[in-house]
Amino acid sequence: MISGVHDIYYNVKDMKRAVEFYTKTLNMTVSWESDHWSSLDCGGVMIGLHWTEGSDVPSFPRDSHGAQCGGTLTLKSDDVSKDRKILEDAGANILGEVDADWGHMLVFEDLDGNVLKLQNAKY
Numbered sequence: 001m002i003s004g005v006h007d008i009y010y011n012v013k014d015m016k017r018a019v020e021f022y023t024k025t026l027n028m029t030v031s032w033e034s035d036h037w038s039s040l041d042c043g044g045v046m047i048g049l050h051w052t053e054g055s056d057v058p059s060f061p062r063d064s065h066g067a068q069c070g071g072t073l074t075l076k077s078d079d080v081s082k083d084r085k086i087l088e089d090a091g092a093n094i095l096g097e098v099d100a101d102w103g104h105m106l107v108f109e110d111l112d113g114n115v116l117k118l119q120n121a122k123y
Helices: 015-025 082-091
Strands: 006-010 029-033 037-042 043-051 073-076 093-100 103-109 115-121
Touching: 006 015, 006 029, 015 037, 015 043, 015 082, 082 093, 082 103, 082 115
Parallel strands: 006 043, 073 115
Antiparallel strands: 029 037, 037 043, 093 103, 103 115
């Protein structure tokens, strides 16, 4: 039977560039890597990066709230505004940001157009 989550993964066009973005910008650590697959540790949750063999990652509908299909990885942040600057400096595309009574959230794309979120939630 199911005993837990193994990983959540995103497709990437350039593995080396993606690993650098996820480790240096998003502060994840490499657990295992090859030319076709990299496993990254994000606070005990495994994030996978799967190489597209150089093909572009297909686009899908998205807006300032995030992806309109599939799932979205939401990362915890202690300071969304500070992290926004780090993401922008690394080349991430910001899709939207909201500061509400439940918390502060930033929606962005990684360098391959995959949608992720940062959130500092009050719950």
